[in-house]
Amino acid sequence: MAWIKVDAAAAIAEGEYQLVITEDDIELLVANVDGEFHAVENLCSHDGGSLEGGCIEDGEIVCPRHGARFCLSTGEVTAPPAYEDIDVYPVRIIEGVVEVSDEPEV
Numbered sequence: 001m002a003w004i005k006v007d008a009a010a011a012i013a014e015g016e017y018q019l020v021i022t023e024d025d026i027e028l029l030v031a032n033v034d035g036e037f038h039a040v041e042n043l044c045s046h047d048g049g050s051l052e053g054g055c056i057e058d059g060e061i062v063c064p065r066h067g068a069r070f071c072l073s074t075g076e077v078t079a080p081p082a083y084e085d086i087d088v089y090p091v092r093i094i095e096g097v098v099e100v101s102d103e104p105e106v
């Protein structure tokens, strides 16, 4: 397991996220939700679409394709047409820099 540097915490505003690609080519979205950072896989479980471009509402990311919603802290699906949860990835802040794990939480 390795930690990937994302950006300065101050550079990711509340309600925004950044795309990170791991060495294994897994795309992650690292999001600032009310000052707390969370990361999920950038892969909607409905039709395999990218979640990038979706907005954050109430701590959930809304898929820009058909509107499924996922909790950013747990990966839990909260609205159809998706029915499967998505992976979440550990995030930490070291000296003001956001880092994300390249392996999902189990």
Ligand code: FES
Binding pocket: 044, 045, 046, 047, 048, 049, 050, 063, 064, 065, 066, 067, 068, 080, 081, 082
């Ligand atoms: S691909 Fe995300 S809701 Fe359809």
